[in-house]
Amino acid sequence: MNNQEIKNWLVQKIAEESDIQPETIKTDMPIESFNLDSLSMITLSYDLENALGKEIDPTVFWQHNTIDKLAEAIETLP
Amino acid sequence: MALWNPYTTGYFNNPYEHLAECRTTEPMQIGIHKEWLLFNYKDVREVLRSPAFGVSKLSEYFAQKEPVILEKAACPFLAKGTKTWIMYLDGQDHVRIRTLADAAIRQFNFTPAIERAVAACFEKNKDAAELDVVDIATQIPMYIVEELMGVSGMCSYEQVKRFSHLLAVSQDLFVTKTTYREVNSEFEWAFSFFGELYRKAGANAEPHLLTFLQTVNKEEGFRLSDDEMISLITVIFMAALETTKDTMSVILYEVLKDPSLAVYIEQANEIEINILAEEFLRFASPLQYTVRVAHEDVEINGIRFPKGTRLFLCLASANRDAVVFDNPDTIVPNRKYNPHLSFGSGMHSCLGARVARNEIRSWLKPVTKHLLNYRLAENEPPNWQRTIFMRGLKSLKIERK
Numbered sequence: 001m002n003n004q005e006i007k008n009w010l011v012q013k014i015a016e017e018s019d020i021q022p023e024t025i026k027t028d029m030p031i032e033s034f035n036l037d038s039l040s041m042i043t044l045s046y047d048l049e050n051a052l053g054k055e056i057d058p059t060v061f062w063q064h065n066t067i068d069k070l071a072e073a074i075e076t077l078p
Numbered sequence: 079m080a081l082w083n084p085y086t087t088g089y090f091n092n093p094y095e096h097l098a099e100c101r102t103t104e105p106m107q108i109g110i111h112k113e114w115l116l117f118n119y120k121d122v123r124e125v126l127r128s129p130a131f132g133v134s135k136l137s138e139y140f141a142q143k144e145p146v147i148l149e150k151a152a153c154p155f156l157a158k159g160t161k162t163w164i165m166y167l168d169g170q171d172h173v174r175i176r177t178l179a180d181a182a183i184r185q186f187n188f189t190p191a192i193e194r195a196v197a198a199c200f201e202k203n204k205d206a207a208e209l210d211v212v213d214i215a216t217q218i219p220m221y222i223v224e225e226l227m228g229v230s231g232m233c234s235y236e237q238v239k240r241f242s243h244l245l246a247v248s249q250d251l252f253v254t255k256t257t258y259r260e261v262n263s264e265f266e267w268a269f270s271f272f273g274e275l276y277r278k279a280g281a282n283a284e285p286h287l288l289t290f291l292q293t294v295n296k297e298e299g300f301r302l303s304d305d306e307m308i309s310l311i312t313v314i315f316m317a318a319l320e321t322t323k324d325t326m327s328v329i330l331y332e333v334l335k336d337p338s339l340a341v342y343i344e345q346a347n348e349i350e351i352n353i354l355a356e357e358f359l360r361f362a363s364p365l366q367y368t369v370r371v372a373h374e375d376v377e378i379n380g381i382r383f384p385k386g387t388r389l390f391l392c393l394a395s396a397n398r399d400a401v402v403f404d405n406p407d408t409i410v411p412n413r414k415y416n417p418h419l420s421f422g423s424g425m426h427s428c429l430g431a432r433v434a435r436n437e438i439r440s441w442l443k444p445v446t447k448h449l450l451n452y453r454l455a456e457n458e459p460p461n462w463q464r465t466i467f468m469r470g471l472k473s474l475k476i477e478r479k
Contacts, residue, residue, distance in 0.1 A: 038111070039143060043254040057085035058252040059110045 001052060006071040009051060013044055014067070027067040036061070054078065082109035084251070084466045091462050093366065093469065094407060097395040106381060111251070114383070115390040119399035119419070121378060122391045127424035131370040134388065136166040136249070147258045155265035156258060162302065162309040165426060172425070178300045179310060180429060182290035186226065188433055192440040195221035200448055209452065211334070211474040215326035218441060219319045226318065227275055228286035238319075241268060245316040251367075251390075251466045265312070272311045276304065287314070317430055321364050322437060324463075324470025326445075328362040329438070331474055332409060333446055334454050342411050343446045348439075354411045355438040360418035361409050366394035367467050368422060393419045394469070452476040 001009065007027050014031075015022040017040040025034065036044075041061035049056040054077055057063075064070040080099035083089075089096055100107065101117035109115045116122050125131050140147075140156035148154055160166065164176050199217045203209055216239060223238075224230050241264045247253070248261040279288035288311065295302050302310070333339045346354060372387045383389065397418045398406040404413075421428035428434070455475035463472045 039147075039253075039255065042252045043256070046254045046256070057083075058254075059083060059085055062110055062112055 001075075003071050003075050006052075006074055007067055009048070010044075010067045010071060013047065017044060025067070027071070029067075030065050031061060031067065031070070032065070048074070079104040079107070082107060082115050085110075090464050091460075093394060094398055097392060098398065100392075101395050101399065106379060109390070113388055113390060115392060116378075117392050117395040117399075119396040119402045122393065122396040122419060123423055124378070125370050125389055125391055126368075126419070126422055126426070128376070130372060130374050130376045131389070132168040132373050133166050133426060134369045134371050135168075136163060137161045143258075147255050148262060149259070152259070152262060153266060155262050155269065158305060159261075159265035159268070159309055159312060162306045163313040164310075164429060165313075174300060175302070175310065176429060178291070178294055178298075178302065179314065181294045181298070182287060183314075183429070183433065185285075185290040185294075186287050188222070188436050189440065191222050191225040192218075192437055194225070195219070196441050196444050200444070207478045208455065209476050211330045211449075211476055212323065212327050212471050214445070215323045215330065215471075216319070218326065218445075219322035219437075222322075222437070223315060223318050226287040227272075227315075228279065228284065228288060229275065237267075240264065242316050242319040245312065246320040246468050247465060249467060268312050269305070269308055272308050272315070273304065276308060276311060314430075318433075320468065320470075321430070321434065324364040324468055325359065325362050325434070325438070326441070327471040327474060328364070328469070329358045329442075330445065330449065331460060331471060332358070332361070334449065334452070334474075334476065336409075339409065339411070340446050340450060343442055346411075346443075350412065351439055351442055352435075353413065353416075355435060355442065356416050356418065357409055357411060357413045358438065359420040359434075360397045360403070360413075360416055362469070363394040363397045363418075363420050364468060364470060365420070365422075366469050367392050368426075393422070449476070451478055453479050 011022050011025045011027065014034050014036065015025055018034045018036055020034065042058045045056050045058045045060050052074070056074065056077065060070065060074070064073050080096065080103045082100050084093070086096045097117065100115070105117040106121065107115055116125060137157050137160040140160060144154045144156055147156070162175050164172060164179060167175060195218045198221050199214060202217065203214065220235070220238065244257070244261050244264050247257060276288050276292065279286070279292050291307060291311070294300065295307060333343070343351070343354070368391050370389050370391060372383045372385050372389070374385050376383045397403070397420060400406050402417065421431040453476060455477045458475040460474045461472040463470050
């Protein structure tokens, strides 16, 4: 996945997890504003790991506070 | 300062360097997961013993989360399965169920069961040219558990191993919904499997732990329902297997690495073995963290924690605190002062501590003697579990000398 695809994936999944419309999610908004609990964040990080086939720490959502920053960090992972 | 992050490179192989950095630079800190952690021995012990703190409520958490964790068709077993898990209960419920479990465990004579388990394990593996230390560390407690439950060949080794391991994993820090779903279906199996054993226990000619649990519950007026009793049996089962496996595999790894330890064990008298067992418990810290929740506003070292704050207490770090332990990163077989926190402290201190000590004291000499014929397999580095709360090996290959 390229940067844009990762962002789209994140928007879609975050919308599902926090039960909000994907259109209301802006990629520069703080992730904490989506009210994801730790169970959701950990589950998303594992799902992302499976989707991308590369190792992603379950703490990734705490380390990067917007979808933009998160996508950039994930894209540059080996 | 070092920010606590268990995904720091190398953490799962050796967490102690990272923990030492956290302890020496910022011993009370908010970690990568945005929650508080305590690393100093003094602070950890104080919170463990403070009436201002309680445990986290796992079963309540599951009851609240089951709708989002489980698929619609699934029967919910998470809250039910963990309902009487003693380490997640406070107050009256805690005292009541702990008293019941303790009374039953005390009626069981562990020493011969442990000796038979060690002998059975050796018999099974006597001709093996290659062995996995983790298999030995799993088989021995498994034989003990079979005696506890009054059955032999209770069910497939793999099934029991998976069940027990998943229960342990489900209490780790970063758990996904997928894992909880697997735990749920394992609980479904366990309720039918242990349910049958429990209901049959009374009819068994040779009394065992399930019989004792049943009698104490009935005759001393505890009045736990069958489901609550099965939940209690699952936690005793998991605790008996997982902690023993983890502690034993870590100890044996140290013994295999350092031949002088094997010599010491061979020559040690009973008292020396007891002292060494405590040192191994400190060094291995099988339960590396435990969580406490503030029941009221509390201040520690000038930091105020409002009611409801969760604190992660790093037992593994406390056990390596140089303020309390000389040469904390070394196994000192005859360590004189060793108030380790591997069994916790206070109200919730480990219910199985007596049994665990008994076990180590009983197997240390015979197992070490058996392993003298083996050495660590070349080119097969130890494979550590990627779990944060419980530390142990996933596999450790050895070969005959």
